[in-house]
Amino acid sequence: MEPGTLVYDLESRKVGEYQDRTGPYVMLRPVGGGREWQADPARIREATREERLRAGVRAANDRSREGLPADPNRPPVPVPGCAACEESGGRRIFRYVPYSIVQDASALPEYEARCVSGEDADCGAGSGPCSAPAEVEEWQRRHTQETRHLRYRRSFADYAVLERQG
Numbered sequence: 001m002e003p004g005t006l007v008y009d010l011e012s013r014k015v016g017e018y019q020d021r022t023g024p025y026v027m028l029r030p031v032g033g034g035r036e037w038q039a040d041p042a043r044i045r046e047a048t049r050e051e052r053l054r055a056g057v058r059a060a061n062d063r064s065r066e067g068l069p070a071d072p073n074r075p076p077v078p079v080p081g082c083a084a085c086e087e088s089g090g091r092r093i094f095r096y097v098p099y100s101i102v103q104d105a106s107a108l109p110e111y112e113a114r115c116v117s118g119e120d121a122d123c124g125a126g127s128g129p130c131s132a133p134a135e136v137e138e139w140q141r142r143h144t145q146e147t148r149h150l151r152y153r154r155s156f157a158d159y160a161v162l163e164r165q166g
Helices: 049-065 083-088 133-147
Strands: 006-009 014-022 025-030 037-039 044-046 099-103 110-115 152-157 160-164
Touching: 006 049, 014 037, 014 049, 110 133
Parallel strands: none
Antiparallel strands: 006 014, 006 044, 014 025, 025 037, 099 160, 110 152
């Protein structure tokens, strides 16, 4: 299925614009823009002419209620004295750009553990940031040998980058 195809989601009973596959699901976006949702590919079908028309009218009405032009492809008319309009310099601003979120290869992930064992309060001892899970596990093993503590809270942190598709 091509991105932009209008489909009917039998589960949510809504028409959506097909965006892409993500794992076992497809991503759909409301006609005219808005928050995407996941759908089961087995529970969608191409929208009928009437469903596409109804969804288009609903989107135009929603835009009208929000004071926006009916055609989302036309740039908004600058409002005299509006700081945002003057700042953009008349450029078009696109809010719905397809992108992927990926791990930043230029920054190494960090692993860490903190001991949450203790009778009255957590021990609080921590491994500090480590570059590999094995380092954290080794710290846990040594800490357990010294203290007999058995419960740890482990954390993983990395940096993510948004990459524009297409």
